[in-house]
Each structure stands twice: as structure tokens, then as C-alpha cells.
Amino acid sequence: xKRERIEEIAELLDKxxxxxxxxxxxxFPNVSQMTLRRDLFQLEQEGRIIRVRGGxxxxxxVQKVSGEPYTKKxxxxxxxxxxxxxxxxxxxxxxCSLFMDGGTTAMYxxxxxxxxxxxxxxxxxxxxIELAQKKNFHVTMLGGQVMKDNLSTASPVAKAxxxxxxxxxxIISASAFTPENGFSCGAQxxxxxxxxxxxxxxxxxxxxxxxxxxxxxxxxxxHIEDIDVLITDDSFPADLKEEFTKRNIVVM
Amino acid sequence: xKRERIEEIAELLDKxxxxxxxxxxxxFPNVSQMTLRRDLFQLEQEGRIIRVRGGxxxxxxVQKVSGEPYTKKxxxxxxxxxxxxxxxxxxxxxxCSLFMDGGTTAMYxxxxxxxxxxxxxxxxxxxxIELAQKKNFHVTMLGGQVMKDNLSTASPVAKAxxxxxxxxxxIISASAFTPENGFSCGAQxxxxxxxxxxxxxxxxxxxxxxxxxxxxxxxxxxHIEDIDVLITDDSFPADLKEEFTKRNIVVM
DNA sequence: GAAGATATGTTAGAATTTTACATGGAAGGC
DNA sequence: GCCTTCCATGTAAAATTCTAACATATCTTC
Numbered sequence: 190x191k192r193e194r195i196e197e198i199a200e201l202l203d204k205x206x207x208x209x210x211x212x213x214x215x216x217f218p219n220v221s222q223m224t225l226r227r228d229l230f231q232l233e234q235e236g237r238i239i240r241v242r243g244g245x246x247x248x249x250x251v252q253k254v255s256g257e258p259y260t261k262k263x264x265x266x267x268x269x270x271x272x273x274x275x276x277x278x279x280x281x282x283x284x285c286s287l288f289m290d291g292g293t294t295a296m297y298x299x300x301x302x303x304x305x306x307x308x309x310x311x312x313x314x315x316x317x318i319e320l321a322q323k324k325n326f327h328v329t330m331l332g333g334q335v336m337k338d339n340l341s342t343a344s345p346v347a348k349a350x351x352x353x354x355x356x357x358x359x360i361i362s363a364s365a366f367t368p369e370n371g372f373s374c375g376a377q378x379x380x381x382x383x384x385x386x387x388x389x390x391x392x393x394x395x396x397x398x399x400x401x402x403x404x405x406x407x408x409x410x411x412h413i414e415d416i417d418v419l420i421t422d423d424s425f426p427a428d429l430k431e432e433f434t435k436r437n438i439v440v441m
Numbered sequence: 442x443k444r445e446r447i448e449e450i451a452e453l454l455d456k457x458x459x460x461x462x463x464x465x466x467x468x469f470p471n472v473s474q475m476t477l478r479r480d481l482f483q484l485e486q487e488g489r490i491i492r493v494r495g496g497x498x499x500x501x502x503v504q505k506v507s508g509e510p511y512t513k514k515x516x517x518x519x520x521x522x523x524x525x526x527x528x529x530x531x532x533x534x535x536x537c538s539l540f541m542d543g544g545t546t547a548m549y550x551x552x553x554x555x556x557x558x559x560x561x562x563x564x565x566x567x568x569x570i571e572l573a574q575k576k577n578f579h580v581t582m583l584g585g586q587v588m589k590d591n592l593s594t595a596s597p598v599a600k601a602x603x604x605x606x607x608x609x610x611x612i613i614s615a616s617a618f619t620p621e622n623g624f625s626c627g628a629q630x631x632x633x634x635x636x637x638x639x640x641x642x643x644x645x646x647x648x649x650x651x652x653x654x655x656x657x658x659x660x661x662x663x664h665i666e667d668i669d670v671l672i673t674d675d676s677f678p679a680d681l682k683e684e685f686t687k688r689n690i691v692v693m
Numbered sequence: 694g695a696a697g698a699t700a701t702g703t704t705a706g707a708a709t710t711t712t713a714c715a716t717g718g719a720a721g722g723c
Numbered sequence: 724g725c726c727t728t729c730c731a732t733g734t735a736a737a738a739t740t741c742t743a744a745c746a747t748a749t750c751t752t753c
Contacts, residue, residue: 190750191700210740221702226741242494242710242740314573314582318566321589330566330594332584332602337573342582349601350584443731462709473733478710494709494741 194220195228202238202247209244269398269422274298276441277360277396277420281307287358288386291316291341294362294396310356312382314340329354336376343378351389359390363411365404366397368432371412373405380408392417399424413438446472447480454490454499456552457523461496521650521674526550528672528693529612529648533559539610540638543568543593546614546648562608564634566592581606588628595630603641611642615663617656618649620684623664625657632660644669651676665690 194217201216202208213225229245232238238245274297281287283305289295291313299319304326311317312331320328333344344350361383363372372395374380387393387410395416402425413432418439425440433440446469453468454460465477481497484490490497526549533539535557541547543565551571556578563569564583572580585596596602613635615624624647626632639645639662647668654677665684670691677692685692 223703224701227701239491239493239498241492246491314566314570317587318570318592321566321587321592324589328587328589330582330584330587332582332594332596335569335573335580335582337576337580340570340573342584344584346602346605350598353598475734476732479732 191228195232198225198228199232199237199247202232202245205247207241207244207246211244213244269400269424270294270297271301272422273396273398273420274301277394278302280394280418280420281305281358281360283307285358286310286356287360288356288390289313289316289320290361290383290386291339292362292364294398295360298360298396308356310354312342314342331382333382334378336379338375341379343376343382345378345381347382347385351385354389356389357391358394359386359392360394360396361386362396363401363406365406366401367403367405368413368429370405371409371415372397373407373409375406375408377408380410383410387411387415394418394420396420397425398422399426402426402429443480447484450477450480451484451489451499454484454497457499457549459493459496459498463496465496521652521676522546522549523553524674525648525650525672526553529646530554532646532670532672533557533610533612535559537610538562538608539612540608540642541565541568541572542613542635542638543591544614544616546650547612550612550648560608562606564594566594583634585634586630588631590627593631595628595634597630597633599634599637603637606641608641609643610646611638611644612646612648613638614648615653615658617658618653619655619657620665620681622657623661623667624649625659625661627658627660629660632662635662639663639667646670646672648672649677650674651678654678654681 198208198213198217201213210222210225213229214222217225229238229240232245233240238247270293273294277298278301281302284307286308288310289298291311295311295313295316296319299316302320302323304323306325308327308329309320310329310331311320312333314330314335317328317330320326331342331344331347331350333342333347335342364374366372374383393411393416395411395418397419399422414436416438418441419433420441430440450460450465450469453465462474462477465481466474469477481490481492484497485492490499522545525546529550530553533554536559538560540562541550543563547563547565547568548571551568554572554575556575558577560579560581561572562581562583563572564585566582566587569580569582572578583594583596583599583602585594585599587594616626618624626635645663645668647663647670649671651674666688668690670693671685672693682692
């Protein structure tokens with residue numbers, strides 16, 4: 190009841206960007222203004238809206254205003270990435286131990302994941318913060334040098350970290366993909382890490398939105414046959430899909 | 442004149458994320474509150490800030506990690522912490538290698554630090570992200586289990602990280618302090634890490650706002666004589682100050 | 694069904710913002 | 724140089740919004 194109303198308010202705000210209390214009062218005539226205020230307060234606590242004089246505005250609305258290095262990246266191909274993240278989230282079982290990378294798709298995945306009992310390793314700073322919001326997650330951050338462009342870490346000594354850790358699942362993404370060059374990224378040290386992760390995990394799920402296809406980055410960390418599941422969007426080319434399925438790799 | 446002031450306000454807001462009118466009034470004592478209001482209004486028109494009840498916040502701040510709610514909690518004792526951070530920032534030399542913790546004071550320090558060539562180690566996720574904004578910083582994140590309450594990491598194997606790293610300076614803070622119990626924090630694993638850091642660093646600077654005095658947390662990680670410099674605010678009691686100075690510890 | 698927790702309503706009072714008007718000084722025309 | 728106009732700024736009262744406090748209702752849990 191309360192939760193429903195709050196969600197409805199959040200939706201409305203995302204839609205309209207900004208609402209005054211009066212407008213909210215019109216939309217919800219059966220509750221008092223005070224209750225609506227309290228709802229807004231809670232949404233603010235959750236970091237989903239910003240209260241301004243007279244009402245509130247959606248955080249998403251604010252994020253549209255201008256662009257910064259990292260945040261700019263996060264708004265490109267948003268819809269596809271969210272869909273991919275939702276698919277990936279549906280594949281995660283309770284009590285599982287898994288690795289996630291620090292990319293923007295992983296960021297959306299972190300948001301979409303249900304708050305189950307999970308052990309999660311990541312090398313993404315922003316991803317780790319997002320994961321830490323969920324009560325039931327046990328989050329472990331991989332240390333190392335911070336890469337400023339994607340806010341991830343990588344370290345030549347990562348191998349040492351992994352010696353005493355286990356995870357069943359690796360959910361990672363790539364900056365570029367071609368059938369010939371496989372999955373690639375922009376930093377040697379990052380590629381090394383992802384190779385290690387692949388080797389350590391029992392299964393590797395690759396999240397790849399179709400905008401990455403045909404691009405090549407300097408360092409390859411996996412080829413087609415190295416992964417177990419490919420999670421992508423509807424624009425993924427049919428002929429490429431066959432390349433995967435004929436190797437018994439699930440494409441979804 | 443007007444334009445300069447407005448730009449200065451915008452800069453301040455980008456640095457601190459959020460400011461109340463009171464805080465602005467302190468920064469600009471020679472103009473009236475109304476003028477500052479008008480400045481904020483103009484900046485809002487330009488889409489650079491968002492006015493909220495009591496003051497304004499930077500758009501950039503909103504664009505950052507959405508998981509960070511803008512609660513009152515984060516604004517408690519803000520002014521003191523910023524002043525402490527500014528003092529600490531002034532002590533840092535170029536080409537230095539240093540460790541910072543992941544507390545809120547360290548967060549302010551990260552914002553106040555000049556963009557010089559520095560090697561910085563930290564165990565704070567949000568601090569690492571903030572540090573990564575500066576072009577000349579080389580940032581290294583310490584890995585480990587993520588503590589949800591303060592977004593820091595700690596790991597029993599931290600010692601292994603440190604075997605191949607060196608830093609001259611440790612700038613850390615504590616959750617609580619009494620002369621008898623020393624500097625303490627709320628997690629064993631965190632205390633262990635901080636002890637290690639102390640041992641590794643040539644000098645230890647402690648940032649302590651006076652609200653922490655008289656409180657005791659479960660795990661002590663340093664006593665008075667373990668530190669080299671204490672950075673605090675004006676409310677620091679004189680008798681306590683003497684406890685430090687008579688041990689040749691600089692209090693500022 | 695009782696006790697406690699949670700959610701909601703109502704009101705007064707506090708705080709902030711807006712409005713309206715007054716002042717002062719700088720730019721520009723004569 | 725002097726006047727006019729315009730813009731930035733200051734002041735204070737009025738309007739609005741927000742918070743705090745308490746009362747009431749509803750939902751949980753044992």
C-alpha cells in the first residue's frame with residue numbers, strides 16, 4: 190500500500206521529471222499531503238529523487254542535463270543495456286558466488302539484481318558501491334590500480350587474490366567484439382584480469398550489446414568458444430548468432 | 442563582479458556537492474543573502490545547479506553514483522570536516538606517496554587536494570572514485586570485503602598487498618577517541634588494516650573532528666603517541682591538546 | 694484478541710523563499 | 724560635468740513550504 194504508492198510516485202516523477210506537491214495531491218486524493226511528503230522523503234533517502242522547494246524531481250531528469258566522462262558513457266544505449274542486465278539478473282541463483290566486471294552494463298546489472306543471498310566479487314568501484322546497497326549481498330572488491338576512464342581496478346597481483354577465493358560464475362562484458370579477434374578491451378592489465386577470472390569461474394556469461402560488434406580493441410581476453418552464455422539484445426545479427434549456437438553456446 | 446562571484450559559487454558547489462545558504466553566507470560575508478539567492482537562481486537558470494530547500498546542489502553531484510542518498514547524515518559536522526580537510530590538504534607535497542582511509546573526512550580531503558602528481562592508496566570506494574577525477578593522481582584501491590556502512594574495504598590479506606608498496610604518509614581518521622582508549626573504530630578488520638598502515642607509513646596524520654572525542658568504539662588501532670600530527674577543529678579542548686603537544690605531536 | 698509496530702492525519706510553529714520597494718553606483722548621452 | 728537610465732544590491736514584510744509533535748488508525752505477530 191505504502192510501497193505501491195511510493196513506486197507510483199517514483200514512476201510519475203521519472204515520467205514528468207518534476208512534480209509539485211499540489212500535483213501529487215491531485216494524483217493521490219485519498220492521502221494527506223503529509224503522507225506524500227513522507228513518501229518523498231523516503232524516496233530521497235533511497236537516492237531516487239531530489240526534493241526541491243514545492244515538490245521533487247527525478248534523479249534521472251537531472252542526469253539528462255549535461256554530460257561528464259563516466260556518466261556520459263552510462264547514458265549511451267541505456268535501454269539495450271538495461272534489457273541485457275535484466276536477462277542476466279534472471280540467470281542468477283541464490284547462494285551463488287560470482288564475479289562481475291566494472292563496466293556500465295555491470296552497473297545496470299547491479300541495480301537489477303534481486304536482493305538474494307549472494308557472494309559477489311567485482312573490480313568496479315561504482316559497481317561495488319551499487320552492490321553494497323543490497324542487504325543480502327556479500328561484496329568483495331578487487332584491489333589494484335584504478336583506471337580513470339571506467340572506474341575499474343586491475344592489478345598484476347590479482348592472481349594472488351584469487352588463490353583463496355572461488356566463484357562459480359563470471360558475468361563480464363567486453364568493449365569490442367569481432368568473430369576473428371574475439372572479445373577485447375582497452376587495457377592489457379584489464380585483459381589479464383578477465384582471463385584470470387574466466388579461468389577461475391566454472392561458467393562465463395558474456396553481456397554484449399550489439400553496438401560493440403565489429404569493433405576491435407587492443408587486447409583480446411576471450412574468444413567465442415571461451416564463453417558459455419552470450420546475453421545480448423534484439424539487434425544481434427542472426428548470422429553471428431549461429432556462430433555461437435553451433436558451438437553450443439546459449440545466446441539469449 | 443557578479444559573474445565572478447557566481448562562478449566561484451559554482452566551483453564551490455562542484456567541490457562540495459551541496460551547500461546551504463548559511464554556508465554560502467559564511468563564504469561571501471560581504472554580500473547579502475538575497476544576492477546569493479539571486480546568484481543561485483541564475484545558476485539554476487543556466488542548468489548548472491539545482492536549488493533545494495536550504496541551499497543548492499551541484500548537478501555533477503547528482504550525476505554521480507545514484508546509490509548515495511543525500512541524507513542529513515552526510516551533512517553532519519560538514520563544516521568542521523571541510524576545514525580539517527583543507528588543513529590536511531595543505532600538508533601534502535608533490536610527488537608524495539600516501540595512504541588515505543575511506544571515511545567521510547577523507548572524502549572531503551579528496552575533494553580539497555590540489556591536482557598534483559601524487560600516488561595515493563585508499564580503502565574507500567567513494568574516495569577512490571573522487572580521487573580518480575584528478576588527472577595527475579595515481580590511485581590504487583585496496584581490495585577486500587566491502588563494509589556497507591562506510592563503503593570501505595578491509596581484508597585479512599591486506600598485508601600481502603603492502604609487501605610491495607611504499608608510502609611515506611598515512612592520513613587517517615577515527616570514529617572515536619578518548620585519551621585512555623586511543624583512536625578506535627567499529628570493525629576488527631578495519632582496525633587491523635589501519636594498524637598495518639600506521640606501521641608501513643613513515644608518518645601518520647590523524648584527522649579528528651571534535652565530535653568524536655569522548656566516544657569509544659570496540660576496536661582501538663592507535664594511541665596518542667602513535668601519531669605524528671593531529672588535525673582537528675577549533676572546538677578541540679585545550680587540556681586534550683596539551684596531552685598531545687607534551688608528547689611532541691603537532692596539533693593543528 | 695492484545696501488544697507492539699507501522700502508517701497516516703492534523704495542527705501549530707519554524708524556517709525558507711518570494712515579493713516589493715528602496716538605495717547606490719556605473720554607463721552613456723547631452 | 725551632469726543628468727538619466729539601468730543594473731546590482733539591500734531590507735523587511737508577506738507568502739509559502741516544511742518540520743515536529745502528537746493523536747489516531749491500521750496492520751502484525753504471537
